Amino acid sequence: xxxxxxxxxxxxxxxxxxxxxxxxxxxxxxxxxxxxxxxxxxxxxxxxxxxxxxxxxxxxxxxxxxxxxxxxxxxxxxxxxxxxxxxxxxxxxxxxxxxxxxxxxxxxxxxxxxxxxxxxxxxxxxxxxxxxxxxxxxxxxxxxxxxxxxxxxxxxxxxxxxxxxxxxxxxxxxxxxxxxxxxxxxxxxxxxxxxxxxxxxxxxxxxxxxxxxxxxxxxxxxxxxxxxxxxxxxxxxxxxxxxxxxxxxxxxxxxxxxxxxxxxxxxxxxxxxxxxxxxxxxxxxx
Amino acid sequence: xxxxxxxxxxxxxxxxxxxxxxxxxxxxxxxxxxxxxxxxxxxxxxxxxxxxxxxxxxxxxxxxxxxxxxxxxxxxxxxxxxxxxxxxxxxxxxxxxxxxxxxxxxxxxxxxxxxxxxxxxxxxxxxxxxxxxxxxxxxxxxxxxxxxxxxxxxxxxxxxxxxxxxxxxxxxxxxxxxxxxxxxxxxxxxxxxxxxxxxxxxxxxxxxxxxxxxxxxxxxxxxxxxxxxxxxxxxxxxxxxxxxxxxxxxxxxxxxxxxxxxxxxxxxxxxxxxxxxxxxxxxxxxxxxxxxxxxxxxxxxxxxxxxxxxxxxxxxxxxxx
Numbered sequence: 155x156x157x158x159x160x161x162x163x164x165x166x167x168x169x170x171x172x173x174x175x176x177x178x179x180x181x182x183x184x185x186x187x188x189x190x191x192x193x194x195x196x197x198x199x200x201x202x203x204x205x206x207x208x209x210x211x212x213x214x215x216x217x218x219x220x221x222x223x224x225x226x227x228x229x230x231x232x233x234x235x236x237x238x239x240x241x242x243x244x245x246x247x248x249x250x251x252x253x254x255x256x257x258x259x260x261x262x263x264x265x266x267x268x269x270x271x272x273x274x275x276x277x278x279x280x281x282x283x284x285x286x287x288x289x290x291x292x293x294x295x296x297x298x299x300x301x302x303x304x305x306x307x308x309x310x311x312x313x314x315x316x317x318x319x320x321x322x323x324x325x326x327x328x329x330x331x332x333x334x335x336x337x338x339x340x341x342x343x344x345x346x347x348x349x350x351x352x353x354x355x356x357x358x359x360x361x362x363x364x365x366x367x368x369x370x371x372x373x374x375x376x377x378x379x380x381x382x383x384x385x386x387x388x389x390x391x392x393x394x395x396x397x398x399x400x401x402x403x404x405x406x407x408x409x410x411x412x413x414x415x416x417x418x419x420x421x422x423x424x425x426x427x428x429x430x431x432x433x434x435x436x437x438x439x440x
Numbered sequence: 441x442x443x444x445x446x447x448x449x450x451x452x453x454x455x456x457x458x459x460x461x462x463x464x465x466x467x468x469x470x471x472x473x474x475x476x477x478x479x480x481x482x483x484x485x486x487x488x489x490x491x492x493x494x495x496x497x498x499x500x501x502x503x504x505x506x507x508x509x510x511x512x513x514x515x516x517x518x519x520x521x522x523x524x525x526x527x528x529x530x531x532x533x534x535x536x537x538x539x540x541x542x543x544x545x546x547x548x549x550x551x552x553x554x555x556x557x558x559x560x561x562x563x564x565x566x567x568x569x570x571x572x573x574x575x576x577x578x579x580x581x582x583x584x585x586x587x588x589x590x591x592x593x594x595x596x597x598x599x600x601x602x603x604x605x606x607x608x609x610x611x612x613x614x615x616x617x618x619x620x621x622x623x624x625x626x627x628x629x630x631x632x633x634x635x636x637x638x639x640x641x642x643x644x645x646x647x648x649x650x651x652x653x654x655x656x657x658x659x660x661x662x663x664x665x666x667x668x669x670x671x672x673x674x675x676x677x678x679x680x681x682x683x684x685x686x687x688x689x690x691x692x693x694x695x696x697x698x699x700x701x702x703x704x705x706x707x708x709x710x711x712x713x714x715x716x717x718x719x720x721x722x723x724x725x726x727x728x729x730x731x732x733x734x735x736x737x738x739x740x741x742x743x744x745x746x747x748x749x750x751x752x753x754x755x756x757x758x759x760x761x
Binding site (some may be wrong): 215343367 | 453468471472475477478479481482484485488489491492493494495496497499500503510514534557560563564570571573574575576577578579581582590591593594634639641642645647648649651652669680683684686687690691693694698705720723724727733736737743744747748753
């Protein structure tokens with residue numbers, strides 16, 4: 155932003171901007187706040203009339219119920235969390251690595267079949283994941299990967315979304331920067347690590363966040379590729395515990411479960427967004 | 441995939457006219473060899489991509505010409521799945537209509553809203569940006585399943601539903617309105633909820649892209665006589681974030697044609713009079729309730745071509761490079 159005319163326009167424009175953003179922001183946040191408040195409402199307040207937004211006597215009883223139900227099953231609750239962390243961690247780290255490595259040549263090198271591969275990726279973006287599940291299942295079971303962590307990680311590593319996002323960001327990076335590195339004698343591998351990855355941090359953070367959210371919230375891999383209870387993941391466990399959406403008897407517990415699911419995603423969001431904002435401050439792109 | 445075994449490099453001499461064909465292949469091979477580092481970098485992705493995406497897509501397309509119920513082997517039935525889909529399946533045609541109606545409302549609104557909000561946020565000082573990003577983005581990291589607890593309550597059809605309660609208090613309504621059962625209000629409710637959740641990946645991409653725009657561009661613009669913020673937006677910002685705009689648009693099309701979770705969680709499956717039945721809901725119905733995989737694959741192929749068509753349009757507007 156040019157500072158010269160920012161000072162002049164500070165009054166009306168900024169006040170309007172802040173009011174608008176704050177108002178809309180709070181409106182967007184309201185349903186979430188409501189969910190959090192439902193999670194701490196005692197049974198006596200859940201169906202109160204007239205309905206209330208905030209609880210009068212907040213309680214942790216819903217969380218206790220949730221843990222009690224799972225405590226009686228034969229796999230400890232912490233095992234689900236552990237599985238989810240392993241699978242999600244694997245998908246995020248390996249996925250980011252693979253996408254970075256592949257996006258760089260696709261965006262910045264000129265080689266045969268480049269355009270073919272790129273259009274294949276864009277096309278794959280549009281095929282509904284739901285139908286791919288059956289053939290994917292067949293491949294996993296034929297290759298003997300059933301009931302391993304690999305089965306829940308491998309199919310999600312080559313994400314067309316991530317590679318497309320990174321290619322679009324790489325287009326913003328000037329070629330001259332890479333050219334000068336090459337003249338200085340840097341190998342392609344070196345260029346990737348020393349120049350591309352630092353500059354790509356906003357895209358990497360964005361994609362890491364996205365793939366974390368997807369992997370964390372997705373009950374399907376555990377549902378399809380495992381038959382053993384000790385390999386199940388958190389969303390699947392919570393889904394089967396809370397009895398599905400719309401079950402009246404467990405509104406509080408189900409809100410508590412949803413709340414527990416969302417907290418890690420918010421934490422990851424905060425961490426990755428910090429990364430994005432910080433990169434801007436000292437980005438090599440000037 | 442082109443592997444590069446260390447065979448000897450064909451000598452590149454000016455090829456005589458009769459061997460033009462040979463020369464071209466040799467040149468291609470030399471090109472591939474010269475770029476082998478690029479292929480090494482691509483290899484892990486391409487391997488996984490082929491195995492878990494390309495092959496399944498081809499399998500699905502193949503299955504769409506068969507009758508397949510998972511238990512028996514697929515039986516080839518030619519085009520009959522497609523004929524059934526377009527000629528006899530009234531519900532499918534209705535689902536196409538609902539999906540398109542939905543996509544043409546949420547698609548553009550969600551896209552423009554995401555960009556304008558990202559732009560507005562990029563206008564304010566950095567230390568406040570985070571709070572607003574959190575406000576707008578958090579809704580889309582919640583899953584539809586998790587949030588149905590809240591929406592079902594807000595839109596509940598009796599007077600205990602929060603909206604009904606407020607509307608009655610305010611005197612707008614006399615009796616509770618059945619938001620989730622009334623055929624007229626189902627699509628609008630789904631649209632509202634999906635708009636609420638739509639500040640997704642596109643919004644983040646815009647936000648990050650806007651911050652990558654070189655500051656010099658704005659300074660140069662100021663010298664060249666750019667006076668107002670909207671001029672800055674049109675002449676400097678928009679061209680500079682074109683790659684992200686394209687990405688956001690493609691994702692928006694993919695997501696707005698795939699609306700399903702929200703609909704299933706809020707109005708059930710099937711919805712009253714199929715009023716909230718989208719293409720993907722139809723697909724889910726046939727794939728995972730009736731286990732008619734061949735028919736479901738045909739639905740997926742149709743959905744795929746719909747997306748492809750809309751994205752061709754977008755590439756024409758925003759593509760180029």
